[in-house]
Amino acid sequence: xxxxxxxxxxxxxxxxxxxxxxxxxxxxxxxxxxxxxxxxxxxxxxxxxxxxxxxxxxxxxxxxxxxxxxxxxxxxxxxxxxxxxxxxxxxxxxxxxxxxxxxxxxxxxxxxxxxxxxxxxxxxxxxxxxxxxxxxxxxxxxxxxxxxxxxxxxxxxxxxxxxxxxxxxxxxxxxxxxxxxxxxxxxxxxxxxxxxxxxxxxxxxxxxxxxxxxxxxxxxxxxxxxxxxxxxxxxxxxxxxxxxxxxxxxxxxxxxxxxxxxxxxxxxxxxxxxxxxxxxxxxxxxxxxxxxxxxxxxxxxxxxxxxxxxxxxxxxxxxxxxxxxxxxxxxxxxxxxxxxxxxxxxxxxxxxxxxxxxxxxxxxxxxxxxxxxxxxxxxxxxxxxxxxxxxxxxxxxxxxxxxxxxxxxxxxxxxxxxxxxxxxxxxxxxxxxxxxxxxxxxxxxxxxxxxxxxxxxxxxxxxxxxxxxxxxxxxxxxxxxxxxxxxxxxxxxxxxxxxxxxxxxxxxxxxxxxxx
Amino acid sequence: xxxxxxxxxxxxxxxxxxxxxxxxxxxxxxxxxxxxxxxxxxxxxxxxxxxxxxxxxxxxxxxxxxxxxxxxxxxxxxxxxxxxxxxxxxxxxxxxxxxxxxxxxxxxxxxxxxxxxxxxxxxxxxxxxxxxxxxxxxxxxxxxxxxxxxxxxxxxxxxxxxxxxxxxxxxxxxxxxxxxxxxxxxxxxxxxxxxxxxxxxxxxxxxxxxxxxxxxxxxxxxxxxxxxxxxxxxxxxxxxxxxxxxxxxxxxxxxxxxxxxxxxxxxxxxxxxxxxxxxxxxxxxxxxxxxxxxxxxxxxxxxxxxxxxxxxxxx
Numbered sequence: 013x014x015x016x017x018x019x020x021x022x023x024x025x026x027x028x029x030x031x032x033x034x035x036x037x038x039x040x041x042x043x044x045x046x047x048x049x050x051x052x053x054x055x056x057x058x059x060x061x062x063x064x065x066x067x068x069x070x071x072x073x074x075x076x077x078x079x080x081x082x083x084x085x086x087x088x089x090x091x092x093x094x095x096x097x098x099x100x101x102x103x104x105x106x107x108x109x110x111x112x113x114x115x116x117x118x119x120x121x122x123x124x125x126x127x128x129x130x131x132x133x134x135x136x137x138x139x140x141x142x143x144x145x146x147x148x149x150x151x152x153x154x155x156x157x158x159x160x161x162x163x164x165x166x167x168x169x170x171x172x173x174x175x176x177x178x179x180x181x182x183x184x185x186x187x188x189x190x191x192x193x194x195x196x197x198x199x200x201x202x203x204x205x206x207x208x209x210x211x212x213x214x215x216x217x218x219x220x221x222x223x224x225x226x227x228x229x230x231x232x233x234x235x236x237x238x239x240x241x242x243x244x245x246x247x248x249x250x251x252x253x254x255x256x257x258x259x260x261x262x263x264x265x266x267x268x269x270x271x272x273x274x275x276x277x278x279x280x281x282x283x284x285x286x287x288x289x290x291x292x293x294x295x296x297x298x299x300x301x302x303x304x305x306x307x308x309x310x311x312x313x314x315x316x317x318x319x320x321x322x323x324x325x326x327x328x329x330x331x332x333x334x335x336x337x338x339x340x341x342x343x344x345x346x347x348x349x350x351x352x353x354x355x356x357x358x359x360x361x362x363x364x365x366x367x368x369x370x371x372x373x374x375x376x377x378x379x380x381x382x383x384x385x386x387x388x389x390x391x392x393x394x395x396x397x398x399x400x401x402x403x404x405x406x407x408x409x410x411x412x413x414x415x416x417x418x419x420x421x422x423x424x425x426x427x428x429x430x431x432x433x434x435x436x437x438x439x440x441x442x443x444x445x446x447x448x449x450x451x452x453x454x455x456x457x458x459x460x461x462x463x464x465x466x467x468x469x470x471x472x473x474x475x476x477x478x479x480x481x482x483x484x485x486x487x488x489x490x491x492x493x494x495x496x497x498x499x500x501x502x503x504x505x506x507x508x509x510x511x512x513x514x515x516x517x518x519x520x521x522x523x524x525x526x527x528x
Numbered sequence: 529x530x531x532x533x534x535x536x537x538x539x540x541x542x543x544x545x546x547x548x549x550x551x552x553x554x555x556x557x558x559x560x561x562x563x564x565x566x567x568x569x570x571x572x573x574x575x576x577x578x579x580x581x582x583x584x585x586x587x588x589x590x591x592x593x594x595x596x597x598x599x600x601x602x603x604x605x606x607x608x609x610x611x612x613x614x615x616x617x618x619x620x621x622x623x624x625x626x627x628x629x630x631x632x633x634x635x636x637x638x639x640x641x642x643x644x645x646x647x648x649x650x651x652x653x654x655x656x657x658x659x660x661x662x663x664x665x666x667x668x669x670x671x672x673x674x675x676x677x678x679x680x681x682x683x684x685x686x687x688x689x690x691x692x693x694x695x696x697x698x699x700x701x702x703x704x705x706x707x708x709x710x711x712x713x714x715x716x717x718x719x720x721x722x723x724x725x726x727x728x729x730x731x732x733x734x735x736x737x738x739x740x741x742x743x744x745x746x747x748x749x750x751x752x753x754x755x756x757x758x759x760x761x762x763x764x765x766x767x768x769x770x771x772x773x774x775x776x777x778x779x780x781x782x783x784x785x786x787x788x789x790x791x792x793x794x795x796x797x798x799x800x801x802x803x804x805x806x807x808x809x810x811x812x813x814x815x816x817x818x819x820x821x822x823x824x825x826x827x828x829x830x831x832x833x834x835x836x837x838x839x840x841x842x843x
Contacts, residue, residue, distance in 0.1 A: 047567075260685050410804070450573065
């Protein structure tokens with residue numbers, strides 16, 4: 013008996029079970045390793061998710077992706093709409109204990125505006141993309157920072173709050189070495205950098221000096237609290253292995269759960285699956301310069317041949333509604349006017365096809381298997397279109413090749429997934445433009461482009477809403493693409509994990525999350 | 529004599545490696561897809577793309593890119609990863625250690641099981657035992673590694689909870705934990721390679737058992753066990769050794785499927801991730817490294833051959 017106990021004790025100690033339980037980090041899955049720890053630099057969605065636990069910007073996106081103050085206590089815009097004055101919150105400190113002042117904000121902004129930093133969002137703020145041009149940045153006192161733009165820009169705050177811009181995080185200068193090379197993020201977030209074992213995991217540690225905003229979590233803003241001492245993002249590329257890891261208790265949170273794993277996880281006791289529609293768009297693109305598809309009647313016939321609500325329900329159940337608008341269903345600007353979509357009408361589709369002289373020519377639709385929803389959408393729409401006599405042939409490519417063909421505009425049809433655009437102007441901008449210079453753009457309508465341009469400089473909310481409603485009418489009339497839905501972000505957690513919730517912005521947020 | 533032979537073989541490897549370098553470089557560039565595009569995603573505009581390509585050195589002509597890379601490679605510098613800016617050679621060496629620890633263990637175990645098993649099956653040819661061994665080996669050989677891996681993972685990791693389902697710990701860090709983490713990948717790989725090696729060992733032993741010197745040994749009145757141990761096993765091992773070399777060369781180049789299923793940060797996953805990300809320096813460096821490993825393992829196999837078959841040395 014004694015021997016058995018001893019052996020069990022030894023085994024447990026060897027396995028590291030006994031002492032490990034109390035210190036075990038909260039573990040969340042990542043489907044690939046992060047690219048760097050540099051906010052808005054060499055990044056992808058996983059990189060954004062991890063770094064935004066450590067850093068914060070002057071403003072951050074709330075639950076509906078609207079920018080709200082984060083490190084700024086207030087944001088004031090001058091009457092001419094050109095100067096933004098940020099007054100900083102008091103009592104905020106960096107991970108190294110230094111207090112947050114306007115000097116660090118100015119240092120961070122200047123670093124981002126330096127092309128050598130290779131900040132992803134520089135073109136949006138130096139006038140190159142035509143969205144905004146920063147002409148001056150100043151720190152009149154220790155708590156105030158001003159940013160002046162050449163022209164008013166409705167998107168300015170949205171851009172600096174964007175997760176892919178790293179929230180334009182305010183960093184302490186010790187984040188870089190003496191030579192200016194990146195070291196690690198010394199930010200103001202609820203967690204600080206721990207260990208990054210490449211290809212295996214990234215571990216963050218609780219920042220005990222974190223100064224939280226009052227109130228509840230609100231998107232990437234609001235009250236934040238590190239409920240666990242350590243947070244570990246574990247790299248698990250294979251979705252089946254990730255599912256097994258969750259079920260076996262090797263991870264606590266499974267983010268971005270792939271659709272094929274959902275049924276099993278939903279049936280599993282001790283696991284809760286949650287879904288929230290994101291701002292990403294799943295759509296069927298049509299090349300309006302294609303000899304066949306340049307005829308709007310054929311494009312309209314394709315749209316009419318599809319029962320999109322049925323298709324969406326078959327693919328994802330009630331996890332996200334069908335949405336015909338480029339504006340995500342979670343957007344604050346998605347009005348009633350943008351909910352209108354024609355119902356399926358196979359007879360009308362056939363009539364339009366006959367009028368256009370369609371004689372059963374094959375239309376090739378590119379898709380991929382990296383994103384199962386994109387592939388499923390292609391297969392389902394192929395079958396539905398066939399009922400109207402439209403012959404669609406699928407061409408399955410790897411994602412890199414599909415993205416290349418998208419960028420070159422070399423396709424007839426394409427089942428595609430757009431990454432989230434968190435401002436309504438950008439939701440339209442992502443698909444509109446002159447194809448001669450930007451072949452990736454799907455919708456080529458000079459009047460629509462002018463409207464989008466106006467929406468970027470108009471700061472009045474009602475006026476912007478009217479512009480987006482007008483854009484939607486034109487979009488539905490010309491049918492350059494069929495938007496299906498905003499893909500949901502799925503998150504699965506083990507029993508005992510409290511407070512985890514997916515978000516429309518699609519990033520895993522593990523502050524305010526605890527484990528029993 | 530052996531040293532001259534080894535040097536000759538190594539010299540012969542140089543054009544092979546050069547050919548591999550050219551082929552990998554050319555094939556990678558032929559595949560559509562652009563690392564800068566992948567990094568920027570669907571939001572990339574032409575200016576951003578051009579700037580990133582410039583910073584990655586992708587705007588130079590292909591010959592310039594190739595010779596820049598080759599020149600650096602000859603100095604031992606395989607470049608930096610386009611995805612995470614890490615130097616490629618240390619990345620490869622780090623990942624190779626992980627792969628090698630699994631592969632060497634699995635192949636050694638597979639050889640220890642397969643060679644005696646194949647020899648005994650050959651000795652008892654057409655018996656029930658032989659049929660069972662051949663059937664088992666064929667079954668193991670036919671099972672896809674990812675499927676077997678997933679079954680192992682679900683049964684031992686999930687259902688029984690004996691071992692962790694994902695992750696990796698180095699032997700230097702915690703040997704016991706390391707063993708727990710690699711036991712499933714090692715067993716999976718061992719089972720699959722046992723199938724291949726058993727069939728080879730059996731077939732080689734059958735050939736040897738038919739030879740005159742075996743009949744002579746038996747007629748001298750030697751015990752069957754002695755005949756097998758002294759005359760059959762060593763002679764039948766030589767062809768199996770060749771196969772072992774090939775298997776080892778193949779596996780050391782990366783066991784991408786096993787590494788992906790068990791979340792092992794090995795060389796195979798580095799290569800696959802590199803291909804998906806169009807991370808040219810990583811893919812080129814890894815392929816060159818794999819080719820070098822292949823050449824070295826085969827050279828070692830050839831050098832070991834005379835120990836098991838002295839006729840080769842005599843020739």
